[in-house]
Amino acid sequence: MAEAVSAVTPTRMELLKLRQRVSLAQKGHDLLREKMDALVIEFFEVLKKIGDAKSAALNQLSLAYRALSVCSAVMGTIETRQASREAKRELEIEISTRHIMGIVVPTLEVEELKRNALSRGYSLHTTSSVLDDASKEFEKALGLLVKLAELEESANAIARELEGTKRRVNALEYILIPRLKATIKFIEMRLDEMERENFSRLKRIKAMLEARE
Amino acid sequence: MNVDRILKFELNKLNVHLPKRRISLKEALESTRPQVATRDGSVHRFKREELDFLAGLVPEIDRGRLQLPILIALDPKFGRGAARITGEAEVIAISQILGKKSTGGELLIYRPDVAIIRRKLPTTTQYLFMPG
């Protein structure tokens, strides 16, 4: 295969430099490939977790919607909406970061507020337990959705890094290293050639000198 | 060609997610915000459920010795997909998870094991790339 050979002066110095470069490139390639393999593991781990997290969250969410319609049916739609306006809306999520091999990914945790009817905020005398049920179901749903959001962001970040790493591994394996090796071979050949030419030149000179005598 | 520079840059970047200083499991358990500062100036947070899980695996005396994050060392010299865990307390914890017998301060594990560890301890373990 005719690899692109870089234009380079065929000297021993150059050969040495190239050999060092190939060694570095090979080392880099192997390390990046370890990273790529590890990223693939991470990717599939997250995907598996997403599968479970998504079905759990969506199931809970439909339970929550159902609890809400029960609430509207029992209490009345207007009263339910009024209660939602009166509710204490102080939910907070703690967002930090974690690292996976050079990728920064968010971590999300719902601050555990065990809210009972009193701390939820709406006035008790006009409400009934169905409102509490609906609130609880939506709180649970929110907790699961927060987990899902974290996983989906992670999946996207990992995918992006994986694509980039794969490109670099391939560039090293299929373009850079073969090119370096071809150039090395070319220089070795040229150096051999030059040495042979030199050798035969010396022989001729010697023969000439001997002929003079 | 500045390929060498690019390569050196890439290789340096490989470990930039690692913490400047690790903390012990004991320290993490006692903290309200269990985390470490990373070399690139960011923060890496440990999940509480993982800390509790680790505490269950390791006797109390070792909790002060177990350094977090547990490092999964990757070196092409080990062979593709192989990794090494070092540290006595760390080896105890990992061996328990994998159902292996722990002997001494070093453990060599293979790709399927690495997947299991990362699944159980996503924030309390980190990859370490050895330049080799």
Add this chain to the structure above:
Amino acid sequence: MSFKVAVIGDVDTTTGFALAGAQYVHVHIDKNGTLSKLGELLADKEIGLVLITHRIAEELGAEFRMTIRKKGLLPIVLRIPDKTGYTPKVDELYNLIKRTVGAEIVVRAEGG
């Protein structure tokens, strides 16, 4: 750091999440109103998570996708079904897997 939660949805979705404690809720009425509200929420540094229903996200169309692409790390935007359970046919996760590791792997991933 602590952040707040915002929800964009129909009346029922917003009522439900308000009961759960979400600070900001926006009832979707018209496309422009909601798009500008979305912009506000994305720019608000106190908000860490925005929930929006699939139905509304679809209605907002290309502008929604563009706005999402331009946003910073936070807030995170998550699409959820409304009470009808509607989810779009295009599964973005499936496409992500296909793009990243190839189509045959998708089958394996789904099979577990």
